[in-house]
Amino acid sequence: MKSSILDRRAQARLLRVLRACTPRRPRRVLLEEAEIELWRLYRREQAELLRQAGDLRLAPARTEARSAWRAALRDWRRRAAECAGLCAHDGYPLAPRLAACLAHPAHGWPAAAALHSDAARLGALPT
C-alpha cells in the first residue's frame, strides 16, 4: 500500500530529509562548475542589458524626458561595454544583438521586440 505523507512514519521520514537538508557546509566545488555558473551569470547580465536596450530603443517624444533618457542610455552603454569587455577577456560569447547595440547609435538598434525576445531566451537558463 502506498503510504500517505500524513501517516506518522512518512512524517518521520520527511523530517529526516529536512534535517539532512538543513544548512550545511557545502562540498568543495571544482573550477569547471564555478566557470559554468559564471557563464550563467554573464547570460543573466546580458539578458538584463538586452531587456533594458529594448526599453531604451526609442527616444521619448516629450522633450523634457529626453535628458533622463540620454543619461540612462549613457549608463547602459557603460555597463554594456564593461560586460562585453569582460566576456571577450574571459572567452564567453556575447549576444549578437547586444554587440549590434554597442556598435550603433540607439536609432540603429534592432527592433525592441527582437531585443526583448533575445532577453527572454537568454534569461531562460539551461539547468
Place this chain on the structure above:
Amino acid sequence: MKSRARPPRRTQTQMDASAPHAPAAEDIARGRMRERGFDPGTSNSTAIEVACLLAGSPREVLARIVPGDPLGVRDAVVAALHEACVFLDADRVHLRGLARIARGAARSVTRADLAAWVREEVAAAVAELLREEIEAPRADPGTAQAQFARPLGLDPEAVQRGCAAFNRLPRTDRAAFFALVLRDVGLDALARATGEAPSELGRRARRGLDAVLHAHHPELPPPTRPIAPARDHAVRVAKKEAGRSAGGADDSRQRTETPR
C-alpha cells in the same frame, strides 16, 4: 631532533644587486591595494594577498578563489543559510556566491571590509535563488532534497515543493520551525531566549510543518485547527458578557479561540 635547514643568508652584494627590482614590485602591490581601497600605510601581507587575489577578470579571480577557498565563502554560505532559516541547496548557493564574488571583484573598486562584502554577496545569492525558486520552480534531481528524499521513499518533487512553500513563510515561522523541530531546542529554552510565548512559538513551528505537508497533499484541508466560525465566536462573546454581568469568574476555556 634534526634542526631544519635554513636558506643561505644573502650577502650585502647580492642584496644590492636585487635592490632595483624590489621597489617596483612593492609599488605594484601598493597600487593594487589603493585601487582596492586598502590603506598602504597600515598594510600588511594579508592585505596585499587579498588585493592580488581579486585583481583581473572574473574568470581569473574565480581561478584564484575556488581552490582552497581563501575568502571563506563556504563558511559564509553556512552562516547565510542559518541566518535566513531556509531550505536551499548549499552547493547551489556556494556556486552562485563564488560567481557573484568573481564578477563583483571587477565591478566594485573600494571596499572597507572584505569579510562583510563576501557575506553580502552570499546573502544576495541566497535572495536570488529564493526569487528564482518562486518565479520559475523546477524539479532538479540533483538537489540535496531530491537526493535525500529518494532513498526514503518520498516523492522528490513534492519535497522540493514543500521546501519552496516553507521558504515563502515569514522568517519568524521558519526560525521557530528550525529551532524546535530541526535543531531540537526545548520549547521553554527557546521561549526564554526569544522572549516570546511558548504557545506562539509552537504555532509558528506548526505553520512550518503544515507548509511542507500541504505541498504533498494540496487537495487536503490544512491540518491545523481552523479559527472558529464567526457565529460560534459571537455565541462565546455573548456567554462571556452574560457571565460578566452575573458577576461570575471568567472561564478560562471561553478565552480560547478554537472550539473544543
